[in-house]
Amino acid sequence: MLKKLLVILVGVVLLGGCTVQNNVATVEQGVQEYQDIQQAKQNAHEVMAMAHEEFFRDVPSMGDVHPTVVGKELSVEAWGVKEFIIAYAFEAYNTGDTSKLVNYLKEQNLYERYQAISRKYDLDKQEQILTAKPVTGNLGMQSVTESFFDNYLTGDFFLCYGDKSTDSSLGKSFGMLIPGIWKHAGIMDTQAPDRNAPVLSASNATTSGFCVGYETKNKWANEASVSAYRVNGRTDSKARNGVDYAKQFVGQPYNILASRSSDTGWYCSKVVYRAWLSQGINIEPTPWITDPWVTPTDLADDSDTYWIGGDQS
Numbered sequence: 536m537l538k539k540l541l542v543i544l545v546g547v548v549l550l551g552g553c554t555v556q557n558n559v560a561t562v563e564q565g566v567q568e569y570q571d572i573q574q575a576k577q578n579a580h581e582v583m584a585m586a587h588e589e590f591f592r593d594v595p596s597m598g599d600v601h602p603t604v605v606g607k608e609l610s611v612e613a614w615g616v617k618e619f620i621i622a623y624a625f626e627a628y629n630t631g632d633t634s635k636l637v638n639y640l641k642e643q644n645l646y647e648r649y650q651a652i653s654r655k656y657d658l659d660k661q662e663q664i665l666t667a668k669p670v671t672g673n674l675g676m677q678s679v680t681e682s683f684f685d686n687y688l689t690g691d692f693f694l695c696y697g698d699k700s701t702d703s704s705l706g707k708s709f710g711m712l713i714p715g716i717w718k719h720a721g722i723m724d725t726q727a728p729d730r731n732a733p734v735l736s737a738s739n740a741t742t743s744g745f746c747v748g749y750e751t752k753n754k755w756a757n758e759a760s761v762s763a764y765r766v767n768g769r770t771d772s773k774a775r776n777g778v779d780y781a782k783q784f785v786g787q788p789y790n791i792l793a794s795r796s797s798d799t800g801w802y803c804s805k806v807v808y809r810a811w812l813s814q815g816i817n818i819e820p821t822p823w824i825t826d827p828w829v830t831p832t833d834l835a836d837d838s839d840t841y842w843i844g845g846d847q848s
Contacts, residue, residue, distance in 0.1 A: 658708030690774025715832025
């Protein structure tokens with residue numbers, strides 16, 4: 536009887552060891568997969584950056600037209616061709632409608648250049664890499680679930696690189712025209728009217744329409760890459776007051792051509808920027824003349840923000 540019991544115990548221990556080994560192998564597989572995807576994405580981002588630089592080489596910009604007004608906000612009428620292309624690319628990314636962007640590229644005789652560069656750098660392939668998700672063992676580091684957003688505080692903000700595939704003649708790669716890694720932003724509000732839609736932003740995906748409004752956890756969980764950031768010097772009161780400030784503009788229309796100081800036109804990263812600016816914290820690292828928008832990547836690059844979770848692209 537004792538011998539039988541010992542055999543059973545040894546078997547349980549061995550089986551337990553196999554389970555532990557299998558779990559370790561699964562975790563290692565997930566970590567390796569994550570690392571491989573991150574490396575591939577980093578390579579794709581570098582290719583996109585090279586394509587961006589080559590495409591805009593010698594394209595007239597606002598800085599060329601107004602080189603002596605660094606740091607001053609200028610009206611849209613002062614923009615160069617480069618600024619309009621980037622603006623229309625941002626709008627297309629938010630709507631999925633590239634017609635305005637295509638027409639403007641053709642008007643400026645830059646459509647064939649875009650196509651040539653897209654082929655040269657195989658940008659559709661780069662876009663596929665950037666929108667890939669892990670198949671197994673992502674460990675919460677890449678693809679996120681709706682519960683991911685329950686871990687963050689009011690005033691934290693999210694950035695994403697979404698899959699904006701299109702059947703237009705631009706293919707899938709017009710994200711190359713947008714400077715920086717990240718393409719969309721939103722700020723967390725733990726007291727949002729709907730707990731399933733706690734991300735305040737401006738897009739055509741808000742619960743209020745194509746305007747400033749709240750986006751759902753589900754919308755964000757379906758993006759290819761999501762990252763979370765926090766602002767240095769954050770306090771509960773500053774975060775609450777900043778988000779409450781931004782909330783007053785819910786329903787205001789989306790407009791990528793709006794000045795970042797204007798209250799009548801909004802886009803995603805401007806909502807985040809203005810929320811914190813209202814509390815005396817400027818999370819825009821670049822002057823107006825070199826970057827007329829507050830881009831999602833600007834928010835990540837500013838010295839007053841830091842990564843706290845999600846995809847660390």
